[in-house]
Amino acid sequence: MKKKLIIYGASGHGKVAADIAKLNGYEDIIFYDDDQVKNKFGPFQVIHVFPEEKDYDLFIAIGDNKTRELISKRFDDIVTLIHPSAVIGEDVTLGNGVIVMANAVINPGTVIGDGTIINTCSSIDHDNIIGKYNHFSVASHSAGTVITGDRVFAGIGAVIVNNVSICDDVLIGAGGVVIDDIKEKGTYIGVPVKKK
Ligand SMILES: CC(C)(COP(=O)(O)OP(=O)(O)OC[C@H]1O[C@@H](n2cnc3c(N)ncnc32)[C@H](O)[C@@H]1OP(=O)(O)O)[C@@H](O)C(=O)NCCC(=O)NCCS
Known part of the structure; x- marks a missing residue:
């Protein structure tokens, strides 16, 4: 089965995270972003609602420390x-x-x-x-x-x-x-x- 990852935050930091995720074996990478206007981020699809099926890993790619903490605390499992x-x-x-x-x-x-x-x-x-x-x-x-x-x-x-x-x-x-x-x-x- 393909290793799937959602990266929270379609930003420059997220772009670097995607590169590393690929090197960590993730083959299917999509971004989540609150900005409804962003539907594409480089080659990646951007979603605005989390899929119901929990068959993906999650990484939070928000550069600001406080915001990253607030968002991370909403989720149980975040990959390294x-x-x-x-x-x-x-x-x-x-x-x-x-x-x-x-x-x-x-x-x-x-x-x-x-x-x-x-x-x-x-x-x-x-x-x-x-x-x-x-x-x-x-x-x-x-x-x-x-x-x-x-x-x-x-x-x-x-x-x-x-x-x-x-x-x-x-x-x-x-x-x-x-x-x-x-x-x-x-x-x-x-x-x-x-x-x-
Ligand atoms: C420290 C920092 C947050 C200050 O930003 P700011 O509040 O917008 O400050 P300003 O640019 O208005 O500068 C205010 C004064 O501080 C000085 N200053 C700003 N950053 C400085 C720094 N890193 N070292 C020395 N002096 C600095 C400015 O020269 C200015 O001096 P002056 O009042 O005598 O003209 C910012 O300059 C900084 O260093 N950010 C780090 C960014 C970074 O490393 N990003 C990496 C991402 S991977």
Whole structure:
């Protein structure tokens, strides 16, 4: 039987998820989107109502952390997608609905919470505890023993040094370097980062 997948969210992020899903053996991929005007997304069909027959897997491809969390909580089972070029240490734990993109590296002892995006060429080093619905953007890096809360966004090229803890709902701007714990939610930019 064909492996079937519905990707929730016909967006750029969804397009990358579809590519990875194909490499994970999904042969029949369709998108779900609230936007009634979208009926086609590249080569993919877009549906606006979920089929009654539950013969498909589901992946939530919403870039915004909070929205992805809200939507994910409506569903029991969300698949995890891993690009074949990603390097994942043996005792790494990945939650439901995680996506690990091309050339990302997750080193041993790390836990990645539900719905987190580990984007292209990013790396999460050993013994990190990464919360739920985080997004580590393209080429962002966390060193060893980093802890993040939920809905943390690390912008493109952001760096988090070792042994740092970051609370819930923190956005680290593109290129930001985190050298100390962040205990208050908000947006942090610069080298080293300061609250915006
Ligand atoms: C931090 C961020 C969210 C701020 O966005 P914003 O609120 O729209 O901010 P603005 O563009 O209005 O900039 C406000 C000020 O912050 C500065 N600033 C913005 N982003 C910055 C960054 N990443 N690093 C350093 N300074 C930054 C701007 O230069 C500007 O400075 P000024 O007031 O002296 O002119 C955004 O710039 C950013 O870095 N987003 C990350 C995007 C990303 O990585 N996407 C990856 C997807 S895979």
